[in-house]
Amino acid sequence: MQESRRDFFKAATVGMVGATVFGFDLKPAYAQLKELKIARAAETRSTCPYCAVGCGVLIYTIGDRAKNVTPQVIHVEGDPDHPTNRGTLCPKGSSLEQDMLNPRRLTKPQVRRPGATEWQDISWDDALNEIARWTKKTRDETFVEKDANGHTVNRCEGISFIGGCTDTNEFNYLVVKAMRGLGLVYLENQARV
């Protein structure tokens, strides 16, 4: 709504008169405090995903965790109980709300076929089946059971897994277990670089 300054001014005047006429307490008319936006929001304890200080963050979401609510992030701030950051956050930690409410997030699986110039959508089921098929094919083609000296080596030399450094210990452990299980040796991580 585009309201001209003059219109707004008129409306404000009328409002003020009305407040006096009906005998309301004057104070709220003079000064209105904003309401606290996190007053009844649910609070979840998390850890900032950026650097390795590992600051505690509180994620505020709409609703009180009742079953019929899909939580939506409304605010993030530092966890004052966390001994390291004591409630503080840096400019990256302070902007985490926009990391969660970000329209750029990937929300569906996609595939780029050989020679293609665009992405195309693919179902999860198809994507996972194709990836499993590729994995088996490449593993079977590049698996070395014994080296030139007759030593048992049981390694897959054609597949690499590279991992980031902002996922959990448990995810990392699962990856190492699954990938070593497949015989991978090109197993590397952000931790290297």
Place this chain on the structure above:
Amino acid sequence: MSQAATELIRISGHAGTVPGAGLNREFQVCKLVDTTTCIGCKACEVACLEWNGYTFSETTFNNSYQTMPETAWNYWNLIKFNEHEREDGTLMLLMRKDQCMHCEDPGCLAACPAEAAIVQYANGIVDFQEANCIGCGYCMTGCPFNIPKFSPKARKVFKCTLCNDRVSVGLEPACIKACPTGCLHFGTKKEMKELAETRAEQLREHSGYREAGVYDPPGVGGTHVIYVLHDAKNPELYGGLPKNPQVPLMVRLWKHPLKWIGNFGIIFGVVGVFIHYLRYGPKVVEGDEDKGHGAKP
């Protein structure tokens, strides 16, 4: 603190006594900004923006780490950067958080002709009541720190509220909470003043900053945002912090002898609008602040 946060002590353009005056006062709040431990990380900028829910403006690189040249109507908190070379050739990167100073004697309030558009709470917070703002921009003239900023779309003036929504329920302002190094500190004016003086003394005695001192300018009756500076003799080095800020003489003159005009606040407001139109109406404000990307859902 919560009572003090909602208690009025002055009302612009309002004749008669302040309702509720004479009650017990609680303490006055204060932000302490220790520029000597500021690392210019801008966490306070983001925390302010996020808490107050403003969208993002398009900024451009300007041969500095500084986000934008000055605070904006939707960007109330800005670190000002200055590469300063000392006489001995050593370099300093001076960084100062710029925001509303919440003056004890607020020039903006003195200049404001609209009833209850600017109020000062008993705890020292100077707050703009946008519902009552007529957008005349007089407050901008009255402020010696160049803080209130006009929004061409809302046709009103905005500035830092010192997070009175948080303060009123016993929380600290968003910028204070975020500050990683503790260069920002929040408490009563008395205690912040003591803390600041202690720190300044430490800087003089242990860090070789012989001119270290506290900035709490008397020209505006003191402020509810005070600074510790390495060099209190030259506050201008810190992104143009005025040496001796005063409420402009014009504002004082017309406000006091002509105080009766407050009774005709409405008429005055119309004049104000007209004057403002002459001053600001046709001006196209740089950058379209609504073109921000990633608007909130």
Place this chain on the structure above:
Amino acid sequence: MTNGWIDIKNTDMMLIMGGNPAENHPCGFKWAMEAKRDRNAKLISVDPRFTRTSSTADLFLQIRAGTDIVFLGGLIRYALENNRIAKDYLANYTNAAFIIKDGFKLPEDGLYSGFDSEAGKYDFSTWNYEGADGSDRQAGTVRHSPDVVPGKAGGATPPPHLPPNVAFDLALQHPRCVFQLLKRQYSRYTPETVERITGIPRDQFVKAADLFTSVRKDGDMKKVATIIYAVGWTQHTFGTQIIRTAAMIQLLLGNVGRAGGGVNALRGHSNIQGATDMAGLYDSLPGYLKAPVPADSDLDTYLKRITPGSSKPSPWASFNYYSNTPKFAVSLLKSMYGDAAKKENQFAFDYLPKVDRDYSWTHIWDDMYNGKVKGMMAFGMNGVMIGPDTNKNINALKKADWLVVGEIYPDETSEFWRAPGITADEQKTINTTVYRLPCAGFAEKDGSMTNSARWATWKYAAVPPPGQARLDQDIVAEIFLRVRQLYKKEGGKFPDPILNLSWAYADAAHPSLSQVAMEVNGKALADLTDPTTGQVIKAGQQLPGFAWLKDDGTTACGNWIYSGSWTEAGNQMARRGNEDPSGLGVFQGWSWSWPANRRVLYNRASCDPDGKPWDPSRKQVWWNEAAGKWVGNDVPDFKPDSAPKDHMGPFIMNPEGIGRLFAPIGVIADGPFPEHYEPIESPIKNPLHPDQSNNPLVKKFKTPYDKFGTPDEYSIVCTTYRLTEHYHYWTKNNPMNVQLIPEPFVEIPVELADEKGIRGTEMIKVISARGTYMAKAFVTRRLKPMMIDGKKVYQIGLPIHQGFRGIAEDEGRDARTPANLLTPAVTDPNAHTPESKGFLVKIEKA
């Protein structure tokens, strides 16, 4: 970190070098500010440019990128010359007194003894302690090197062993004792040499050296100094050695193990510590166990190779905690292969892939370029942007058959096929199939992350993933289970490890991370009884800690150093007790830190040899004579009942029990002491030994992309870094951060700008032998021209945040040129980390 974030508040002196915590770890940096405010601690910042950390420093020195060893070596020399060392600490807690074998040679000509120029590596046999009574001929420990791989020919000569009984001279006078060798090694690192190589004027260097070593003025042991670093030290072809030099200084000054001391890696990612602990790296297994090599023909051979025997002066004791390695390794195999890991099949040792060579990061891309690596899965890892040599990585991916990317934003790796410069016609010739899978953000996942203080902290999910995005662990589980299904149905190459991998999660396709965490902690597989206390752990119960692990298959444990993190008492990583009775910032009850919830490593060294704290005002642990054990405010990192008179060394993870000033038998591949080498691309020849300018162990790849510049064409030293406003390649998707720093820039000195006629905000090109980066010029006085070996040298710096997908990138607001287009693919021989700092470029107006 040996210590922790909060512990920094206990320090008296900070040397921050190769890191910029004010910008990259602001909330941790608060503890540095706290030390300044509360203790009047001093901060020395040494960096190629004046950073926001420098702005808070008491002393700033501008150093040429890649010359840190010269500065630190100079510091060692200064401390020795001025007797600012911790004599008792040195003699009792380090190998200063150990005598080195005859025949060992210092690198006055740039090479240590034993260099094999043909193989490009060292024979380590002289890099060893002399045995007392000829005991060096007995079998002892084996070396600890990451480079454990025998020669390709397979005819591996047995690696040298440490003698069990070491010759020593407590007076530190023997000409071949470590202390004397150390003195000789760094006698060359004079203030004049420091100035000539680093560009730091000698008076400034001396001022810094005096300030830093002032904590040991007049032999006083009360004060403590800390050294803090990050990738400014690791990303060199001698990165490990820079960090070693820092560790040596801290040992010399007696600062390791003490509150407010230590050698502290900042670490740039939230779980870089945990990812390393869990061994997402080719050369290790969870808990820093070494990956098996082909010569490990069976489990026993493997265990024998990786388990050290103790090696020490005979009157001393050594805990040699790694003697327990077989328990850790067998418990890991039980955890991985469950019931299929039996005594009869050596706990399925054959299932583990054996590594015969370097499979590290840069080799992946080189081998992919050469057609060897055909498929890649990348989860949360943007390999194109990370580089080094982004162009090489893009061209390697063009040759791969398939690529799977799990990400939360559109990234450069998944879109390598339409990187800037690749036309639609060329895209049609790129045959790589790319899957891009939407993953979950941090707030959508639970689990633990380990910060640089080794605190593993549990977090909770706040919201569900958006749209069709899935939890990362579900995706990896699905891929694995579907591959397993294919092998079950169709058979294939050696399917046993796949079919038998233990995957006993209640919901196999959606593994609960709580269950995984419990597996990592470990459990009893049979009833266990502690022989001394009689305590019983029932089969199936969670283990209280790694002391319970067995090498007979009766325990399973995914990562021994995390044993104790999820016990019968529940998830220790979720604890939120924030009491700190000692006031030292220990916080024993908050989350959980490995190992065994210890907060400061090697804390036995915080006491004198009699077991009394060096500084009674900062008491961490101490010997309680009445109780006959070590007690304190932290968990003692020591054998709890070893009395001071036993003289057990505080560094219990080394077989010697001491801190290593001298790194024996090739544990560090490029030298027992660090020596300065120039970066691979350098403006000068190494003044110490011009004929051996670079690290002799560095190898170069041979693709057309592996090109190197010379100083006559590329005369400017360039370094790369992050800004406080951004996080790597992530926040370029976040409008708040983009608002703070909307455009990429290059920081260049005023003098260089004047010379080239460049004004601030003008677009410039930064060109290396490998690529061109474009951004606006940030003309600043925070980088000054330097005099290096009589030559004027400029340094410039560029932030790494520009990519080709992001808010600004998609709006066409920058040149879409990643910083790592410029960097070379050469690496440190120990850690295999690429040299992203201190390479050569030239600049011109765009």
